[in-house]
Structure formats: C-alpha cells, structure tokens
Amino acid sequence: MRIPILKLYNYLLTTIQVELDDQTAIQFQDDLLNKIHETGAIGVVIDLTSVEIIDSYIAKILGDVVNMSELLGAKVVLTGIRPAVALTLIDLGIRLKGVPTALDLEQGIEKLRQELGE
Amino acid sequence: MNIAPNRVEIHNEWDIVRARQSGRERAKELGFGHVDQARIATAISELARNIYLYAKHGEIIISVIDGEKRGISIIAEDNGPGIRDLRKAMEDGYTTSGGLGAGLPGVKRLMDDFDIVSEEGQGTKITAKKYLR
Numbered sequence: 001m002r003i004p005i006l007k008l009y010n011y012l013l014t015t016i017q018v019e020l021d022d023q024t025a026i027q028f029q030d031d032l033l034n035k036i037h038e039t040g041a042i043g044v045v046i047d048l049t050s051v052e053i054i055d056s057y058i059a060k061i062l063g064d065v066v067n068m069s070e071l072l073g074a075k076v077v078l079t080g081i082r083p084a085v086a087l088t089l090i091d092l093g094i095r096l097k098g099v100p101t102a103l104d105l106e107q108g109i110e111k112l113r114q115e116l117g118e
Numbered sequence: 119m120n121i122a123p124n125r126v127e128i129h130n131e132w133d134i135v136r137a138r139q140s141g142r143e144r145a146k147e148l149g150f151g152h153v154d155q156a157r158i159a160t161a162i163s164e165l166a167r168n169i170y171l172y173a174k175h176g177e178i179i180i181s182v183i184d185g186e187k188r189g190i191s192i193i194a195e196d197n198g199p200g201i202r203d204l205r206k207a208m209e210d211g212y213t214t215s216g217g218l219g220a221g222l223p224g225v226k227r228l229m230d231d232f233d234i235v236s237e238e239g240q241g242t243k244i245t246a247k248k249y250l251r
C-alpha cells in the first residue's frame with residue numbers, strides 16, 4: 001500500500017487515508033523523504049483526518065518523518081488529528097514537541113506560509 | 119451479542135492491525151464511546167506489537183466482562199523471553215528496542231485495570247480491562 005504524495009508549488013501534500021500498518025508507515029517515510037529530496041520542497045502537510053489510531057510505533061515514525069524532513073529543509077505541519085487520537089497520545093505520554101498542527105489541509109498550508117514567512 | 123472471547127494469534131505485523139480492529143469492533147458493540155474505542159484499540163496495538171517484537175508470537179484474547187460492571191478485557195499472552203525488571207519496563211521511556219518506551223505505561227493509563235505477570239525465560243501475561251461508565 002502506497003500513500004500518494006502531491007506536489008503543489010514548493011509544497012508537498014499528503015492525506016493518509018488507509019489504516020497505517022507498519023509497512024505502509026515505513027514506505028511512506030521513505031517515499032516522502034525521497035520526494036522532498038527530488039522536488040526541493042520547503043513545506044509538507046500531512047493530513048491525518050482519516051487516521052483512527054496512532055500507537056507509539058506509528059507516533060515514533062511520524063516524529064522521525066518530521067525531524068528528517070527538517071534536516072532536508074522542509075517544514076512539516078500535521079493536520080486533522082482527531083480528538084480521540086490526541087487523547088490517546090496524551091495517555092501514551094507522547095507529545096509531538098514543536099510540531100506545528102492545524103485543523104485541515106487548507107489551514108495547514110496557511111500555517112506553512114506563516115512558518116516559512118511566505 | 120456474541121460474547122465468546124475473540125482470540126487473535128500474533129505472528130506478524132498485520133496481525134497487530136487485525137487484533138486492534140477486532141478490539142475496536144467489540145468495544146463499539148459494547149457501547150464504548152469514540153474516545154474509549156480509540157483507547158482500547160491503541161492498548162491492543164501496543165500489547166500486540168510487544169508480542170511481535172519481543173516474543174515473536176503469542177495471542178491476544180478479547181472478551182466481554184459481563185458482571186456487575188460491564189466492560190472489555192484484553193489478555194496478551196506469550197511464551198517469549200519474559201521481562202527481567204518489571205518496574206523498569208513500566209517506566210515511561212524505558213525501551214530495549216529503540217522505541218519510545220511508551221507502550222506498557224501507556225496501556226496502564228489507557229485502560230482502567232492493568233496486571234502483568236512475567237517470568238524470565240517463561241513468558242509474559244498482561245491483563246488489561248476497561249469498564250463502561
């Protein structure tokens with residue numbers, strides 16, 4: 001299963017609409033980092049509206065994706081985190097420290113613009 | 119309602135997904151709200167992943183608690199290496215696999231009851247329960 005990544009100007013947009021099993025998550029990490037490298041994108045929005053659970057393993061991968069993207073020069077905004085998912089992350093003791101979040105894709109792009117001073 | 123326990127054998131990472139989906143369905147049937155469904159599914163995911171990572175295989179048993187208090191019970195059982203230092207394993211951030219060390223302490227907070235029995239070289243059995251309010 002591959003998660004599609006769209007390019008829009010110098011941003012990458014991706015909506016996770018499948019149940020995130022480990023393989024899919026790792027594949028996504030690879031694909032996104034390659035795409036940032038190929039396109040020179042400076043911003044990424046990852047939309048999690050359809051994601052019903054994030055366990056510690058997936059949370060770690062997401063955190064790694066954010067950090068590695070920044071090393072490659074792209075700012076990441078996470079959007080659409082469901083309230084139930086946010087609450088389970090708190091129970092797990094996982095804080096997505098310093099990761100910008102927004103309500104939906106549109107506001108995510110707006111946030112990127114602000115973060116990047118565009 | 120079908121109240122026979124649901125056993126999911128854990129051998130690979132897709133079994134982790136099957137186990138947590140099955141737990142979520144059962145929680146929904148029982149009348150747990152959205153947030154508790156997510157909590158239960160997340161707890162199952164953590165326990166199933168630990169089985170897969172540390173014991174290679176084992177079993178998740180999801181059953182209905184049909185007593186004075188109604189709820190759901192999750193048993194995660196394996197015959198793997200066991201956990202030498204349980205107190206450490208329950209600490210936030212303690213990991214032997216480069217993870218976040220969030221799984222076990224997380225399950226304890228996600229659920230209402232948590233019990234762990236582990237014997238080095240014998241295996242691990244974790245029972246976690248959540249009750250309807």
Ligand SMILES: Nc1ncnc2c1ncn2[C@@H]1O[C@H](COP(=O)(O)OP(=O)(O)OP(=O)(O)O)[C@@H](O)[C@H]1O
Nearest residue numbers: 056168172200207213214217218219220221222242
């Ligand atoms: N079923 C098990 N059999 C043997 N050891 C286990 C088992 N479950 C957990 N452990 C041990 O307890 C430690 C803590 O487990 P915990 O789930 O809290 O964190 P983790 O799996 O290392 O990281 P995370 O769950 O955040 O990805 C593990 O690193 C492992 O050493």
Ligand SMILES: [Mg+2]
Nearest residue numbers: 164168221222
């Ligand atoms: Mg774990």
